[in-house]
Amino acid sequence: MRVGILGSGLMGGKLGTIFARAGHEVIFSYARSEQKLKQLARNAKGKAKAGTPLDAAQEADALLLAVHWSRINDVLNQTGDLSGKVIVTCSLPMNDDDTKLIIAHTSSGAEEFAKLVPKARVVSAFNTVPSEVLFGVFEARRKARRPSLVYCGDNSSSKKIAAELIRDIGFDPVDAGSLRIARYTEPFALLIAQLAYEGKGGPELAYRFEQFKK
């Protein structure tokens, strides 16, 4: 697939690198320096290049949205028309200092984002996992027991694409239902982060937490 990365920081940089190593064509976009995007593309050692959000969006089979909540409108101003595009979002609706969710319980970041791009097909995924564990999960992907990762969305063909990307990272994709379920997965993502960064086990704890159900 051609995968456009909108936001090439901790999540976008790592997920994009893994997508490229898994054989996808990746365009890294939206960082403060073009040099950083070029470096990411070189280090990915797959079919990857640097581009603008417009480049990333134009040819993409799937887009990964991985920016701070406060940057979403800025990104959307640069992508051009996203009608029909599959957008997998890991962005959480956090306040400026990342201390709390600013949308919760009666709606979710994923649902509010989908309202901004009504003709796109939005899937919520990857936000329940700290970026620190992603390379480890990818390296262990051939093991029989994979950690599960929940995703949700309203469109079945876009969910198939998201599930394929989730599998390529090394997780077992678990369809949690409609996009509305993000109301519950987004606060869960914060619980995971809390356990990962404040618990004794560090990020690895979140990885193990994903495996509890098995």
Ligand SMILES: NC(=O)c1ccc[n+]([C@@H]2O[C@H](COP(=O)([O-])OP(=O)(O)OC[C@H]3O[C@@H](n4cnc5c(N)ncnc54)[C@H](OP(=O)(O)O)[C@@H]3O)[C@@H](O)[C@H]2O)c1
């Ligand atoms: N990190 C995690 O473990 C994690 C886990 C679950 C969910 N999330 C969610 O995923 C989303 C992304 O998180 P992240 O940790 O990947 O954030 P991040 O490392 O800060 O990455 C954000 C990206 O946006 C870019 N950016 C910020 N301001 C910009 C500007 N003015 N112009 C152009 N680019 C700009 C950054 O550029 P630079 O590269 O130049 O900094 C970076 O590439 C957030 O919504 C977060 O809540 C993160």
